Amino acid sequence: MPDNAKIQFKLGKTLLENEQWRSAISSFEQVIEIDPDFWEAHYNLGICWRKLEQYDRAIACYERVKPLQPDLADLYYSLGNVLLDANQIDEAIATLQHCRRLQPTHAEALGSLGYGFYLNDQLDLALEHYHQAIGLDPNLHLVRTNLGETLLELNRLDQSIAAFEAALAIAPDQAETHVKYAKALLTNGELGRGFTEHEWRWQMANYRLPNWSQPLWQGFELSEHNRSMQSVPTELTNKTLLIWAEPGQFFGDTIHFGRYLPLLATRLPQTRIVLQCHTALVKLLETIAGLEVITAAQLPQLEFNYHLPALSLPHIFQTKINDIPDRVPYLEVPASARSPQLAQVFNASKTNKYKIGIVWASGKRSGTWLNRFYRHKSCPLELFLPLLQLPEVELYSLQVGEDAKQLEPLGLEFIANREGDRSVNLITNLSPYIQDFADTATLIEQLDLVIAVDTAVAHLAGAMGKPTWVLLATDAEWRWLRDRIDCPWYPTMRLFRQTHLGDWQGVFDEILAALAIELGI
Missing domain, CATH: 1.25.40.10 (Tetratricopeptide repeat domain)
Known part of the structure; x- marks a missing residue:
């Protein structure tokens, strides 16, 4: 019919x-x-x-x-x-x-x-x-x-x-609720419970583990004699363990949890550890001893025995708020990135001024929630300009992508400072020198301070042990906790927070005052 x-x-x-x-x-x-x-x-x-x-x-x-x-x-x-x-x-x-x-x-x-x-x-x-x-x-x-x-x-x-x-x-089996619950627990400093709840992400409808024949590594077993000690798993002896980037994993996540990779290499001396990550991070992460780094394109050729998603590393190490691995630097500038061109980038100014790298925008992404995420995390570029009123300061943009084009209308302008009016290039654009995060690391190494919104650059500067000031919206991510000005993940980092959503001016008032104190003005 x-x-x-x-x-x-x-x-x-x-x-x-x-x-x-x-x-x-x-x-x-x-x-x-x-x-x-x-x-x-x-x-x-x-x-x-x-x-x-x-x-x-x-x-x-x-x-x-x-x-x-x-x-x-x-x-x-x-x-x-x-x-x-x-x-x-x-x-x-x-x-x-x-x-x-x-x-x-x-x-x-x-x-x-x-x-x-x-x-x-x-x-x-x-x-x-x-x-x-x-x-x-x-x-x-x-x-x-x-x-x-x-x-x-x-x-x-x-x-x-x-x-x-x-x-x-x-609805006890609703995975999305468990994952959002995890963020609340993590924000509250309950890292153990939070990272356990975060493992529910694999039960979400559009979030599945790869269909590989190799098993998911279940992590270290606690010793029966001492619950604070973890035994070395024998199943990984002379085997290959793949750590892989999850779909949608941000650059900042990879850098943030990169701190666990040296620990993993130390704990598993007889295991070949291979990290799969985005191409832009390969050269940077190759500096971690005891680690091989590949891209997603190389995965089909890799023979491995066990695998683990990178965002499960804190769970595997059973991280608590009082035992966060906070030793920095755990990332360094690759020797191959120390090109003469990048080494000479800052010589043009021929000054000994205080060099600050800035980032004002999170990477734009598609989707309703991610669009909102970008909007909240980003701040107006113009709010950085009053920092140039301080006579010791030079600003260098580490911003890449479409947002870097916001520098073009600034050009050369007259600004008032204690030396009188003068024509200056307000912000030096470093994006032409940046092809990957190894290049960014090379540039950060030559700066005195990085001031950035919550982006991968902030994580990179913190991982390198560079003084870093992070600008946070009221709905900041779980990793920054709540109401703290310090960051237990990065000892050289200071946090500046909005008092209410969208109040970036109040944040920059604090930044300007803190910078004046830093420079002894």
């Missing part, structure tokens, strides 16, 4: 329920070909396209349903969610508010509306809608998870942890 729309629709629904998205799409499209006004087919087709992250197509499907079912609250709920996915936040909020007008007690829509306000940095409104949704349906574990995430950004750690634990009491 090829022309029976109802049978084709039931087939599509069965395929959808079995997560066979492409086949379901084919069935729903056949239904629409038979009956263009079969609204359930358009609706479910939108669900499939959303699952495949084809958000524009999903939106078009839901828009097609509007004239057919103008008062269907679930339609506006589903459309609002896909608009959130597509980073069309204002449109999503308006759509979800219309859903609420159609059905004021639609608890899931209230939860999604709260998440829209969260993405729009309207955190108080987010909390209000989360609580309303939970009041209507206490079992909405995803809303409780989002509540915990919002409370974490507001630095209300105890309430955040409680919200995550309430969500897990309802």
Whole structure:
């Protein structure tokens, strides 16, 4: 019965329920070909396209349903969610508010509306809608998870942890909740529990271990005689252990957890340890003794016996807040990066001024959450300019990528300082000299101080033992903990924090005052 729309629709629904998205799409499209006004087919087709992250197509499907079912609250709920996915936040909020007008007690829509306000940095409104949704349906574990995430950004750690634990009491196997709970615990300094919870990431729907025949290394076993000592695992003797970068792993993560690699090489002297990382980090990380470094392109040719994701290293070492491996430097400038060209970069100024390297922007990334992440972590370049009023200071940009182009409008300007007005190159752009992190390390070595937002450059400077000042938003990552001006991961680092979201001017007021003291002015 090829022309029976109802049978084709039931087939599509069965395929959808079995997560066979492409086949379901084919069935729903056949239904629409038979009956263009079969609204359930358009609706479910939108669900499939959303699952495949084809958000524009999903939106078009839901828009097609509007004239057919103008008062269907679930339609506006589903459309609002896909608009959130597509980073069309204002449109999503308006759509979800219309859903609420159609059905004021639609608890899931209230939860999604709260998440829209969260993405729009309207955190108080987010909390209000989360609580309303939970009041209507206490079992909405995803809303409780989002509540915990919002409370974490507001630095209300105890309430955040409680919200995550309430969500897990309802849905104990929800991996995404465990991972977000991990961030709250880590931010609170509960590193042992936090890193254990972070291992749940492998149960997330779009986050899977590689399909390798070699087993995942389970780490060191505790000695029965002394729980504080760890025995050397015999299964790794004369074997090869691969440490690999996870999908989406940031450069800063690799540098941050790079501190464990020398420890691993020391603990496993009879094991061949191979690190797979991004090409831009290879030359830098090759300076770690006892380690081989390869790129992802070289993985197919590698023969290994066990493997371990790099972000599991703190868990393997059972790191606690009072035993963080904080010895620096653990990274150094590769000999091959000490080119005459880079060595002469700073000679052009022919001064003995205080040389500060700066970074003002986190790397731009696609996706709703990552876009917000970039926006919060980055600060306006112009806020660095008052530092040039100090007569001892020269600024050098370590920024790379598209954001480095923000330097171009500055050019040559007159600035007032204690020596009188003079024409200067406000900030020297070092990006033409940077091809990888080995080059960045070479340039950092010649600086007196690095001032950066939370980026890989800050981690690199800290790993090299260079004095580093890090500028943090109120919702800073877990690794910076809360309310501290020092960093237990990097002894030469000082943290400058916003007092409220977006207040970079207050941070730079502190920076300017601290720099004047540093220079004895």
